Each structure stands twice: as C-alpha cells, then as structure tokens.
Amino acid sequence: MLSNIKILPQSSFDMNGYFGLQDFISIPFYNYESNPSNYFNTKDWGISLQYGAEFSGSFNSSIYLLAISKRLGDHSLSARYTPGFQKEFLFSTGESIVVNDTTTQSLEANYTYKELFGLGYSYKINEKLSAGLTLRFFEQDFKQQIVKPVFGDTLYLVTETLSEKLNFWKADIGIDYILNDHLQFRLASINLLNFGDDAITEEFQGFEMKQERGAFLAASYFPDDFLNLNFIYETTNSFQISATGNANKFVYGLTTFHDQYQEPYIAGLVPAFGYKTSLFEILLSGVYYFSDRTTEADFSQFYEEGIDNIINNRYSFDKIVLSLGVNISSTEEKKVELIDVEIIREIYPTFYDMYLDKPFATGRVVNISSEQVKVTPSVNIEGITEGKIDSPQILVEPGDTINVPFYLIISENLKLDRATLSNANFYVNVTANQPDDQLQKATLINSENAWDGNVVNLRYFISKEMNFSMNYAKNTFSENKNILDSLPVELYEFEKAKILFNNFVKKMTYVSDPRASVEYVQFPNQTFELKGGDCDDLSVAYCSLLESVGIQTALVDYKGNEELRHVNIMFNTKLSPEKARLITNNDSKYFIRKNEQGKDEIWIPIETTSLSNYNEAWNIAAEKFNREALNNLGLASGKVEIIEVY
Amino acid sequence: MKKILTYLIISASIFFLISCDKPAPTQLVDDTNNDYEVELLNKDLENQYYTSGSDTSGITQDLTGITNLISVSGIKITDKLRTRIFSLAQAMFFDKSKPIKYSNGKLLSYQTMIPGIIKFNGTEANIIPYRIRFRDMGMQRDTLVGSKYLLYNIFGGFPDPFYFSYNSSVSFEFTPSIGGNNISFNILTPQEITGSVTLTGKKTNHNLDVELNWNTGETKKISIIIGLIRAGQLSSIPLYRFRTADDGEMKIPSRLLNQIPLDRFEKIVFTFIRSYESYQGNGNNKLLVSSQSIHSLVIEIP
Numbered sequence: 008m009l010s011n012i013k014i015l016p017q018s019s020f021d022m023n024g025y026f027g028l029q030d031f032i033s034i035p036f037y038n039y040e041s042n043p044s045n046y047f048n049t050k051d052w053g054i055s056l057q058y059g060a061e062f063s064g065s066f067n068s069s070i071y072l073l074a075i076s077k078r079l080g081d082h083s084l085s086a087r088y089t090p091g092f093q094k095e096f097l098f099s100t101g102e103s104i105v106v107n108d109t110t111t112q113s114l115e116a117n118y119t120y121k122e123l124f125g126l127g128y129s130y131k132i133n134e135k136l137s138a139g140l141t142l143r144f145f146e147q148d149f150k151q152q153i154v155k156p157v158f159g160d161t162l163y164l165v166t167e168t169l170s171e172k173l174n175f176w177k178a179d180i181g182i183d184y185i186l187n188d189h190l191q192f193r194l195a196s197i198n199l200l201n202f203g204d205d206a207i208t209e210e211f212q213g214f215e216m217k218q219e220r221g222a223f224l225a226a227s228y229f230p231d232d233f234l235n236l237n238f239i240y241e242t243t244n245s246f247q248i249s250a251t252g253n254a255n256k257f258v259y260g261l262t263t264f265h266d267q268y269q270e271p272y273i274a275g276l277v278p279a280f281g282y283k284t285s286l287f288e289i290l291l292s293g294v295y296y297f298s299d300r301t302t303e304a305d306f307s308q309f310y311e312e313g314i315d316n317i318i319n320n321r322y323s324f325d326k327i328v329l330s331l332g333v334n335i336s337s338t339e340e341k342k343v344e345l346i347d348v349e350i351i352r353e354i355y356p357t358f359y360d361m362y363l364d365k366p367f368a369t370g371r372v373v374n375i376s377s378e379q380v381k382v383t384p385s386v387n388i389e390g391i392t393e394g395k396i397d398s399p400q401i402l403v404e405p406g407d408t409i410n411v412p413f414y415l416i417i418s419e420n421l422k423l424d425r426a427t428l429s430n431a432n433f434y435v436n437v438t439a440n441q442p443d444d445q446l447q448k449a450t451l452i453n454s455e456n457a458w459d460g461n462v463v464n465l466r467y468f469i470s471k472e473m474n475f476s477m478n479y480a481k482n483t484f485s486e487n488k489n490i491l492d493s494l495p496v497e498l499y500e501f502e503k504a505k506i507l508f509n510n511f512v513k514k515m516t517y518v519s520d521p522r523a524s525v526e527y528v529q530f531p532n533q534t535f536e537l538k539g540g541d542c543d544d545l546s547v548a549y550c551s552l553l554e555s556v557g558i559q560t561a562l563v564d565y566k567g568n569e570e571l572r573h574v575n576i577m578f579n580t581k582l583s584p585e586k587a588r589l590i591t592n593n594d595s596k597y598f599i600r601k602n603e604q605g606k607d608e609i610w611i612p613i614e615t616t617s618l619s620n621y622n623e624a625w626n627i628a629a630e631k632f633n634r635e636a637l638n639n640l641g642l643a644s645g646k647v648e649i650i651e652v653y
Numbered sequence: 654m655k656k657i658l659t660y661l662i663i664s665a666s667i668f669f670l671i672s673c674d675k676p677a678p679t680q681l682v683d684d685t686n687n688d689y690e691v692e693l694l695n696k697d698l699e700n701q702y703y704t705s706g707s708d709t710s711g712i713t714q715d716l717t718g719i720t721n722l723i724s725v726s727g728i729k730i731t732d733k734l735r736t737r738i739f740s741l742a743q744a745m746f747f748d749k750s751k752p753i754k755y756s757n758g759k760l761l762s763y764q765t766m767i768p769g770i771i772k773f774n775g776t777e778a779n780i781i782p783y784r785i786r787f788r789d790m791g792m793q794r795d796t797l798v799g800s801k802y803l804l805y806n807i808f809g810g811f812p813d814p815f816y817f818s819y820n821s822s823v824s825f826e827f828t829p830s831i832g833g834n835n836i837s838f839n840i841l842t843p844q845e846i847t848g849s850v851t852l853t854g855k856k857t858n859h860n861l862d863v864e865l866n867w868n869t870g871e872t873k874k875i876s877i878i879i880g881l882i883r884a885g886q887l888s889s890i891p892l893y894r895f896r897t898a899d900d901g902e903m904k905i906p907s908r909l910l911n912q913i914p915l916d917r918f919e920k921i922v923f924t925f926i927r928s929y930e931s932y933q934g935n936g937n938n939k940l941l942v943s944s945q946s947i948h949s950l951v952i953e954i955p
Binding site for chain 1: 690
C-alpha cells in the first residue's frame with residue numbers, strides 16, 4: 008500500500024558539525040556520517056562518548072555513540088556502538104475494528120530505524136593521501152497490529168501483531184587529500200554497498216530504508232588556526248558550510264546546513280565549543296532547527312516525502328550533545344622534530360671511544376611544542392652499535408631550532424675488513440618512551456684498518472692487539488734472559504727497548520702504504536704477520552711492544568706537507584738526566600721531558616723505518632728530531648708534534 | 654594509564670545507568686482519509702438471516718428495537734446480467750414493554766406497534782406483517798414481531814407509486830390514531846452511489862484480492878457491506894461492514910477474505926451505502942430517520 012516512502016539512512020550530517028581534516032581535535036572523526044573514510048588524527052588509542060538530550064517537549068537523554076579508535080603505523084582502525092542513533096515512528100494503521108457492537112479499537116503500528124554499530128579502517132598512503140572505508144550495521148524493527156478473521160465453530164475477528172526485523176549492512180569508502188597546509192579535500196560515497204534483508208511481510212514493504220547511492224565532496228580552507236572554512240556538497244543537493252578554529256586549547260565551530268528534505272532552505276545550525284588537553288577532549292555541541300518540531304506529524308507528509316537520515320530529518324528534535332574524547336597513547340604527543348642530520352665525521356671502527364667526545368653527526372631539531380623540553384638525541388647504526396646510543400640531553404626553548412650532537416660508542420670487538428655503507432637511524436626523544444621524530448641516513452663505515460691520518464689516533468691501533476704484543480715481548484725477553492739479568496736496574500727500560508727493537512727489525516722490511524686513497528694502518532700482529540709496513544705500521548707495532556711491557560712511548564708527528572709526512576717514536580728510558588751518561592755522551596741524542604710528578608726523565612727517539620739496528624735507528628731519529636723539531640722550530644711552529652700514546 | 658582506564662570505565666558505566674532513555678518517538682497522525690473501520694456482522698456462517706442490524710440490501714435496522722425507525726432507500730442491485738432498481742420506504746415502531754428473546758434469554762427484538770397513518774411523498778404506506786428469521790439453538794426460526802409500514806417500487810411504479818429521488822427529499826407525514834398533532838417533515842436524500850469491484854485471484858488459492866471504487870460524494874463516510882451467497886440460494890449472509898471515507902476507493906485487506914472458508918459459497922455481494930441519518934427524540938421515543946443510496950454488486954467468486 009505504501010511503497011514510495013523515502014527513508015534514506017545517511018547523509019554527511021553529524022551532531023558535532025564538520026571540522027575538516029584538522030589535527031587539533033579528534034572527536035568529530037568518530038562520526039562516520041561525515042567521515043566515511045575513517046580519517047583519524049589520534050596517535051595510538053582513542054575513545055569517544057557522545058551523550059546528549061533531545062528537546063521534544065520532554066527531555067530524552069541517551070548515549071548516542073561510544074567509539075574506540077586505534078592507530079597502527081599507517082593503519083587506523085575504529086569501531087563504534089550507536090545506541091542513540093534511532094528514530095521511532097508510532098502511527099495508526101488507519102484500520103479499526105468494532106468490538107462489542109459499539110466500541111471501536113484502532114490498530115497501531117510502530118516502526119523503528121536503528122543504526123547499531125559500525126567499523127572503520129583507513130590507510131595513510133603518504134603524508135598527503137589517505138583512503139578508508141566504513142561498514143555500518145542497521146536494524147529496522149517493524150510492528151503492526153492487524154485484524155484477522157478466525158474461523159472455528161463461529162467466526163471471530165481478532166487483532167494480531169505482525170512483526171519483522173530487517174537487518175542490513177552498508178559500506179562506504181572515502182579518499183582524503185591534503186594538498187598543503189591550507190587546502191584539504193574529501194571525496195566519499197553515500198550508500199555505496201548495501202546488503203541485507205528485504206521485507207517479507209506485505210504490510211512492511213515500502214517502509215524499509217531506501218539505499219540510494221550518492222556521494223559527497225568536502226573541501227576545507229585553513230588560512231590559519233583561528234579560522235577554518237569547510238564546505239560539503241552532496242549529490243542529493245544538500246550541503247553544509249562550517250567555520251571552525253582553535254585558539255590555545257579551545258576549539259569552536261559553527262556549521263549550517265541545507266537539507267534537501269527539510270524546510271526552510273537553511274534547515275538549522277550546529278554550534279560547537281570545546282577544550283582539549285594532551286589526554287582528553289570535550290566538545291559541547293547542539294543542533295538547532297529553524298522549523299518547529301513537534302511530537303506529532305502528518306502521516307501524509309511522512310508517506311510522500313519520508314526522511315533522509317536517522318539522526319537528522321524533518322522529525323528530529325533540537326539536541327544538545329556532550330562529546331568526550333580520551334587519547335590514550337603509548338606514543339606521546341610529538342614535541343620536537345628532527346629536520347636534518349649532517350654527518351660531520353667519518354666513522355673509523357677502530358677509534359672505538361673517540362666518538363664519545365667528538366660527535367660524528369649533528370642534527371637540527373625544532374621544538375614544536377609550547378613548552379621548554381629536554382631533548383635526548385640518540386643513534387643506532389645497523390651492525391655497528393649495540394642498540395641505541397644516547398647523547399647528553401639538551402634544553403630547547405619553545406619554537407627554537409638548535410643543533411644537537413650525536414655521539415657514538417663502537418663495539419671494541421667489531422671486525423670490518425672493508426668499508427661498508429650502513430643505515431644510521433637518528434632519533435630525538437623528549438620522553439623515555441617513543442621517539443618524537445627520527446631520520447635515517449646512509450653512513451660510510453670504514454674498515455678496521457682505516458685511519459684518518461691523524462697521528463693522535465694511531466694509539467687505537469697500538470692498543471688494539473696488546474695481548475699479541477705482550478706475548479711477543481715476553482718471548483723475546485726469554486730469549487735474552489741472560490742479558491737482562493746482568494743489567495743494572497736503571498738501564499732496564501733502555502735495554503729492553505733495544506732488545507725488542509733489534510729483534511723487531513730483523514723480521515721487518517719497509518713497505519709503503521698500498522692504499523692510495525685511504526690511510527691504512529696495520530695492527531701489530533698484522534705487521535708481524537706481513538713482516539713489514541710503512542712508518543705508521545712500524546711505529547704502531549714497536550710502540551705496542553714497548554707499551555705492552557710498561558715502557559712509556561710517544562709518537563712524533565713530522566707534519567711537513569701531506570706527501571712528506573712522517574711518524575716515528577720516542578720512549579721514556581726512566582733515566583734521570585744525571586744518569587744520561589749510562590747510555591750516551593752525546594747530549595743531542597736524548598731529550599728531557601717532565602713526568603706527571605714534574606720530575607725530569609730522558610726520552611730517546613727511534614726511527615722505526617731504519618731497519619738496521621737500534622743505535623742507527625736512534626741516531627737517525629735523534630738527528631731528525633734535532634733538525635726539524637728543535638733547530639727548525641718544528642715543535643714551536645706545530646710542524647712537529649709529540650703525541651703521548653697514553 | 655591504569656588509573657585513567659579505571660576512571661573511564663566508571664564514568665562510562667554511570668552514563669549508561671542514567672541514560673536509559675531513547676530518542677523521542679514521533680506520532681504520525683493519519684490525515685489521509687484512507688482509514689476504515691471493520692465490523693463483523695455475523696459470527697455464524699450457517700445463518701443467512703441477519704441478526705446484527707444489517708442485511709445485504711444495506712438497510713440499517715436495529716432489531717433490538719432500541720430505536721424506532723423511518724427509512725427511505727434508493728436501491729440498485731447489479732448481477733452479471735443486469736441492474737435492477739428499487740425504491741423503498743418503511744417505518745417501524747417498537748413497544749419496549751414487549752421484548753422477544755432467544756431461548757437463552759438474550760434480547761432479540763421487541764414487538765412492533767402501529768401508532769397511526771404514515772405517508773411517504775403523499776402515498777399512504779401499507780401495513781404489513783413483520784417477520785424476522787433467525788437462528789436459535791442451531792435451528793432456524795421464523796417469528797412474527799408485529800407489523801410495519803412499507804412502500805416499495807420494483808418495476809417503475811409497481812406495486813406502490815413511491816419513487817426515491819437521489820440528492821433530493823422525501824416527504825413524511827404521520828397522523829396518530831389515538832389523537833394528538835400530525836407530524837410532517839422532509840427527509841433529505843443523498844447523492845446516488847455507483848460502485849465497481851475488481852476481484853482477482855482464486856478462492857482455492859486463497860489469494861483473492863479486492864479493490865473497490867465508487868463515485869465520490871459529499872458525505873464524510875460510506876458503508877460497504879460484504880456478504881456471501883451459498884450455491885443455489887438467493888439470500889446472502891452479511892459478513893463484514895466497513896466504514897471508510899467517501900473518497901471513491903478502498904482495498905479490502907486480503908486476509909479478511911482469504912482466511913474464511915469461501916469454498917462453501919458461490920457468490921460474494923458488495924453493497925455500497927451512502928446515507929444520511931439523524932436521530933430525533935430520546936428514550937423510548939428515540940427515532941432514527943435514515944435515507945440511503947444503495948448499490949449492491951453480486952459477483953461469482955472465482
């Protein structure tokens with residue numbers, strides 16, 4: 008009988024008004040009506056509750072919505088339960104029965120339309136584009152009294168209640184595009200997919216929700232935080248216009264809407280005002296209709312025009328809605344951003360503790376929060392570090408951009424026989440939980456034999472294989488036990504060095520560095536294994552032998568120019584200047600240096616590339632030192648530098 | 654975090670407890686005039702005689718005698734061959750001190766009386782015996798309840814020269830036999846009613862579907878009586894009376910026809926009645942004055 012009723016279950020209208028794709032408040036996103044693409048700005052978990060009341064003459068309060076959302080990386084999931092999304096119509100069927108000859112009983116019908124729950128999913132394709140879908144479950148509960156003849160011995164007319172529950176699902180998709188900070192767009196379907204029950208009972212046919220397909224396009228213009236303008240146009244020719252914004256921790260909005268199925272042309276207003284902290288959000292909104300709303304209406308208009316939306320139709324009442332949102336996040340709100348990282352120092356794995364004092368990279372960090380924060384920079388290099396290495400905290404004022412250093416600790420046991428490219432992950436943390444921001448950069452890790460040319464750093468090679476050197480020295484001393492046993496104590500250091508050197512040079516030949524582009528330094532065991540090396544290698548190996556038996560050494564860096572640069576060593580004989588005659592009568596062959604206690608001690612230089620004998624190596628080194636360090640004022644000018652190994 | 658969740662759950666629970674309302678319903682008021690009222694006229698399908706106040710001629714009679722009756726009718730009866738036209742005027746006056754009862758003591762009617770001379774359109778009405786037939790304790794009974802006034806015209810003036818004019822009036826005159834003043838007035842008559850029936854489906858399939866149409870008139874409501882006729886019989890058993898808006902159309906709920914044993918019946922009768930009714934007097938002297946345009950269609954049940 009009634010087959011043309013137009014009851015559309017959805018449009019883009021929701022009870023909070025339209026706020027666009029803003030980042031400030033998340034409550035409006037729980038409304039699948041205007042957010043069929045399930046766009047969310049929550050960082051982890053979000054919970055929302057919409058509680059409100061209708062002014063229908065009486066005060067009917069109900070929970071409209073209870074929803075939860077979860078962010079998993081680029082995926083967002085949500086679910087909502089909507090007990091208050093329902094509209095009930097009570098009406099006379101037009102049928103009445105005469106009972107007891109005089110009394111007339113009118114037959115009633117009760118049709119209830121409900122949206123019970125919904126599910127949403129979206130995927131953030133990139134910073135600008137995301138897409139998603141929502142799935143919603145509806146229930147239609149129809150009840151109608153009818154009169155029916157019952158024939159037995161006699162004929163009776165009885166009233167009976169027909170009832171039928173019809174369920175259906177509907178799915179919609181949407182795409183959100185953020186063109187830039189000022190312009191955003193949303194395109195979404197209305198009733199794209201619908202599947203479920205059809206009415207079997209003749210009396211209910213035609214009263215089912217109509218599922219006419221449509222779409223809506225939303226555009227938002229965000230000139231600044233204080234004022235945002237939004238517009239939604241539906242293919243049903245309905246539209247919404249809203250002005251929203253936020254200031255400090257407050258949010259506000261005013262949405263006005265034209266509904267194709269309601270009068271007047273601008274059917275009503277949705278004002279909203281809210282407050283937000285890092286944990287919770289609260290939004291008080293209302294729906295005010297410009298037309299009068301009463302609890303009674305003409306059936307003929309309902310029959311001819313129907314309704315277009317469960318929560319917003321010509322029979323809806325003015326509402327006030329209190330929405331609460333809680334953002335529970337194991338990922339704290341982002342307070343700083345890491346803009347860029349610059350690698351300022353190449354990584355040499357052998358210099359294992361050098362980067363504790365000297366940062367290998369600096370990052371530019373901006374404090375985007377409104378409060379002073381302590382930033383902890385940290386880095387993790389795949390295959391190089393054991394977990395994240397934190398650098399000291401740095402205080403950053405709100406809005407400031409500063410450079411932060413990234414320090415590094417390299418495992419001493421790292422073995423890298425060739426240079427590799429590894430990903431360095433840089434983090435900046437404000438709290439101890441999740442990093443606020445991170446950035447990845449490819450970083451060159453040199454081989455373990457690589458050296459940066461800085462003589463100071465040869466000490467890492469000297470100390471690297473100390474066990475080998477110690478064993479080698481002990482074996483050598485064992486072979487020369489008789490000599491050592493007959494020596495005066497004062498000459499122990501001198502003679503030990505001599506024995507070691509004479510043994511050392513017998514096995515070595517000078518070989519220049521085979522690697523042209525990168526300085527290459529052998530560890531002592533490699534030098535012995537290869538039976539030779541250049542000045543760096545031989546100096547490192549001999550220093551290592553001396554240091555392994557407790558003889559204090561220093562490297563002498565003859566800088567000259569890059570091509571003529573040279574390194575030899577000197578060591579501490581522990582002799583006082585008064586006892587210099589025990590080793591030489593030539594004053595120019597030794598040098599006096601103060602020890603830590605301020606006492607003078609005799610140091611003698613050794614040219615490790617002079618592979619003839621100890622005395623010759625001593626003479627050559629002394630002559631070179633006198634000439635370049637003293638006579639040519641190399642020490643004073645910095646062209647010659649004495650570098651303590653320890 | 655635990656604390657927050659606890660507060661949240663407690664708050665939500667409180668909200669649930671205090672929020673047991675649901676959004677306010679809307680009451681739709683029927684302004685379509687598509688409503689109707691249905692009354693079961695006869696509980697016993699074996700009883701072809703009316704006991705509930707209507708017969709398929711459409712004449713409304715209160716047999717319990719609560720009201721006295723003056724009635725004028727223009728009647729058309731259409732079957733598959735032709736339409737016959739009748740004019741009828743009658744009057745009955747009941748003596749409330751002389752009840753007629755069923756065997757079980759229930760009131761059936763009152764005996765009638767003849768208080769004087771009655772004329773319709775100037776023609777004196779005949780006084781004839783008034784018998785009613787009814788079913789009592791499973792038996793058919795025929796009872797004389799007295800006399801009534803009657804004029805009728807079947808074949809253009811035969812037997813009585815009484816003609817019912819639609820949308821006009823019939824004059825009524827009463828001369829009491831036991832003294833007192835004469836009474837006379839005009840009885841307004843309604844517009845002629847002409848109905849049509851679209852009957853589809855089959856009774857064996859229990860899918861009969863009936864749509865009724867008629868010429869609309871100025872009365873607010875009309876009555877439609879549905880009756881059934883057994884094979885080989887002329888009289889019908891009135892079954893339902895519908896009262897609906899005089900808007901020219903009505904669909905009979907199919908369940909009202911298909912859920913009764915139609916296989917016992919050969920024909921179905923639809924009687925459209927447009928009437929004016931008014932009451933005069935009160936108590937034992939209460940008088941119903943009725944004028945009716947009646948069209949009955951007799952159709953074989955498919």
